[in-house]
Amino acid sequence: MSTKITNKEQVEAFLESYDTFLFDCDGVLWSGTHLLPHVVETIELLRSRGKRLIFVTNNSTKSRKAYTGKFAKFGITVSENEIFGSAYSSAVYLSKVLNFPKDKKVLVVGEKGIEEELESVGINYIGGTDPAYNVEATDASLASLARDESIGAVLCGLDLHLNYYKISKALLQIQDPNCHFLATNIDSTFPSAGRLLPGAGTIVGTLITSSGRTPVALGKPSDEMMNCVKEAYHLDPSKTCMVGDRLNTDMKFGEKGGLGTFMVLTGVDKEETILGTNPLVTPKFYADRLGLLYELLQNN
Amino acid sequence: MSTKITNKEQVEAFLESYDTFLFDCDGVLWSGTHLLPHVVETIELLRSRGKRLIFVTNNSTKSRKAYTGKFAKFGITVSENEIFGSAYSSAVYLSKVLNFPKDKKVLVVGEKGIEEELESVGINYIGGTDPAYNVEATDASLASLARDESIGAVLCGLDLHLNYYKISKALLQIQDPNCHFLATNIDSTFPSAGRLLPGAGTIVGTLITSSGRTPVALGKPSDEMMNCVKEAYHLDPSKTCMVGDRLNTDMKFGEKGGLGTFMVLTGVDKEETILGTNPLVTPKFYADRLGLLYELLQNN
Structure with missing residues (x-):
């Protein structure tokens, strides 16, 4: 009750x-x-x-630091260490729970918030907002895709710059069961200006559907x-x-x-x-x- | 046995x-x-x-006509009416089963094959390969999205030009239960050069996850x-x-x-x-x- x-x-x-x-x-x-x-x-x-x-x-699109700016805009004063976002939680999980190896990289499907939090705990990454991953899926670009053994984990969150090439690259990696598969969160939608837009779970879902694997989700x-x-x-x-x-x-x-x-x-x-x-x-x-x-x- | x-x-x-x-x-x-x-x-x-x-x-990326070319490359002669693809099957379903109204449009998430087959049965469509839908998802482009009452169905297939803007647009439409939700097919992967790449089911899955709806699938x-x-x-x-x-x-x-x-x-x-x-x-x-x-x- x-x-x-x-x-x-x-x-x-x-x-x-x-x-x-x-x-x-x-x-x-x-x-x-x-x-x-x-x-x-x-x-x-x-x-x-x-x-x-x-x-x-x-919300994994912003780091804790960037998120303090959002609070400030609303006139709420918070410090970075009062914020705990799913991007940071993912970085902590990789670092503390998985003891993610220094010589391996995380392939990021997501936005800047994830990149900044991985940097904050000293984990190497590729993908994310790198323009080299924001390419058109063509016969040639897809043919060039190959599994990269230096990638030890795929971390996927909300990605407004989602494209087929990036998803294909991530899929090839997690087809290897030794590659960790993490999701910042799996919310199916998020509210925006009175509407529900596709959430991180939608992006993560592309990899769940195509790989048949279930990620470790690091959000609420x-x-x-x-x-x-x-x-x-x-x-x-x-x-x-x-x-x-x-x-x-x-x-x-x-x-x-x-x-x-x-x-x-x-x-x-x-x-x-x-x-x-x-x-x-x-x-x-x-x-x-x-x-x-x-x-x-x-x-x- | x-x-x-x-x-x-x-x-x-x-x-x-x-x-x-x-x-x-x-x-x-x-x-x-x-x-x-x-x-x-x-x-x-x-x-x-x-x-x-x-x-x-x-395969919904090619129309029946375009697919005859693929057969010809292998030295196999077939006529257009010997081919039955999921894009055509979707067009037939819209036309014959749903009696899709002439004053409504189909929002296409997919490639040219779907567009050509819709044209072949005289159904109006938007989206697809139109460059106006291949835009970056920004605060401004997402804010401009609104439900279009002239869209009577969303038809989703393999889309190598998938982007967040297009998925958001399609989601807003199928949040209206009166809008039909169709998938050319729901294969989770397809083989390409010895690898498995994300299939139409992966793209359709973004809309299933975010809308909670199940599409009518028109493929095997x-x-x-x-x-x-x-x-x-x-x-x-x-x-x-x-x-x-x-x-x-x-x-x-x-x-x-x-x-x-x-x-x-x-x-x-x-x-x-x-x-x-x-x-x-x-x-x-x-x-x-x-x-x-x-x-x-x-x-x-």
Whole structure:
């Protein structure tokens, strides 16, 4: 049974329960290019109470550093180490879990965010935004493709510069079972200006379909991402709450990780979904919007 | 139990049983750019016995007309109406089964073969090889995307010029349940120069993943393609044999359609697959290669 937060006492009790808050961003803090009401004030409130904040995003197109710029545009001040993106989580996984060899390279199907995070942990890569991979698929260019033994992993995320040549190259690599196959995340869509556009899962799906392999996914709601977050911040799950707008990613991610869960209704899922029969996950708390935490405390 | 054809008497009995032969092409007649032995002689043999020949291909990148050129390069003479490709099958389905309205357009994600076959049945289309759709996905180009109510169907096949913009456009259209969603075929890979490259199913898969919808597939082994072939040639299934190299497409296609089945071992599947426990389909006949029909009849 979820508790809907509608009064000041409930806010106080909720804030008492946790010392760390993990935030999903889009649909919670902002919706597309539009800041949601009283988000800045709520973040300040949490900071003033000494809470630790971590912003978790499946968006792999931006590095943590670049993502601070996005927060700044909305008037929210965050530091790079308060951000945990799926590109960074992938870099951490390669570096810490796989001990990815220094003499091997990662073939990137994705954007600059992935490249920058691989650089931040000292992992070699090819592909990505390199113009040499943004070529037309012709009989000649496809004929020239050959498996490169120096590639030890394919890492795939959202790639707005997707092309057939790049996918073919990545497929040839992962046809070798010794080549790791990783996905920053597998969201099928993402919201953009009120529409749903193809997400990273769509791009990763091309490689799943053609190879028959399943990648290790490093975004929400994967256990691997949760392990990376816990490791990086030494979290106490019982004192940590996941805040998000989607049952099947954010809330599932929090629940599987043993965290508290708080869902806001400003994004994908609606109240009916929580209250319906057999919801995928039952969030511990929910509210109409994040800003309500601030608003309710203003009332006397 | 499959009959392996290894002698002259078996060839005669096999030829007696059927008056029409449906052929898969790659792996049966040729392998990539390499003509298989005694294929030309076997085709001549069948013609001299008055057999009707139909060449069925899931390759949607070429129209029937363009495909005759491919046969000619191998020294095989076929007429356009002996070829039945998945692009044509899709055009027939739109025209005959859906009675696709004259005032609506099909959005094509695919190559010239699809465009030419739609033209051949008088169906309007946009997308495809039009340079206006081969644009970079940028914030501006994606923001300009809007659902076009004049598009009544999305038809997706192998597209070597796949890009994120085109996929986003197609996704916005099929998010409307009233828009038909068709695939020329859903092969996950296709053989090219000894390697497996991403097939039409990989491209179609981007739309399946992002939309959650399942397309009507018009290639082998779909019932829709079989119905189109039967309709177009007025086939008597009991006197027709499907010849192919794959259990999961060709042989399944023939069996489901109530046709005889003949598998050759010059392509994807091997003898072990037929003889193994629980094969997907048991072909009625099989042989090491198609040319053996001719070769065995030369022996006295």
